[in-house]
Amino acid sequence: MTAKKGDSNWQFTVLGSGTSQGVPVIGCTCAVCQSNDPKDQRLRSSLYVQKGSTRLIVDAGPDFRQQLLNNQIADIDAVLITHEHQDHTAGIDDLRAINFMQKHAIPIYCTEPVEERLREQYSYIFKNSKYPGIPQIHFKRLDEAPLQIGEINIEPIQLMHWDLPVYGFRFGPLAYLTDANKLLETEWEKLQNLEVLILNALRKEKHHSHFNLEEALALADQLSVPQLYLTHISHQMGLHKEVEDTLKTDRKLAFDGLQLSLD
């Protein structure tokens, strides 16, 4: 896909807006898990980013394959991994489909600890004798230094997910901060003059490793963010429509398939 003249510079798609178990939760009979509103059905959290001819995905969780199919995404140039939890990495085997088309290894940008974990988790990918058809990936280091991947410039943002360091990302006018309950003070200035913030908010109750609704709203206000979308949402947050009715119009819950075009 190439951008036509007059198109927005940046295209973002929320591929999944759900917490680690997704919504509905298997076996749950709560009102959210039983809801017929498509916005109450949340695959695991992931973001698609496109600028010009460069396409990235942030996190490849267990719903990766379905998310690419649902959004007619046929190809990506790189994967950024926020952290090593399974709901962000369990889809890496499905990168094979991209390898088959591209006929070369796909870069995965992650920190050293995340790379170590992925090498353990996907040991078959890194064996000397490779079984034909396994994914082809190569690791690229992610740290606090800004990155340029094709036409996309990225500012990594350091967060804490309880005691686990995690990266979020700023892509031009938008920042995507998932799986955290603390923003390091050094990162504050990197988040000035945003147009959109996509921020994790698990539920209304407090949680040891995620912002809750109140904390996420307060952070967005402190950053003077014009438009906020909350993500990584649990069924415990409540029905999409009911929660959104309690929020101001510039504070919303993300949903799967949400598209944002920004300059």
Ligand SMILES: [Zn+2]
């Ligand atoms: Zn997560």
Ligand SMILES: [Zn+2]
């Ligand atoms: Zn439920």
Ligand SMILES: [Zn+2]
């Ligand atoms: Zn996590």
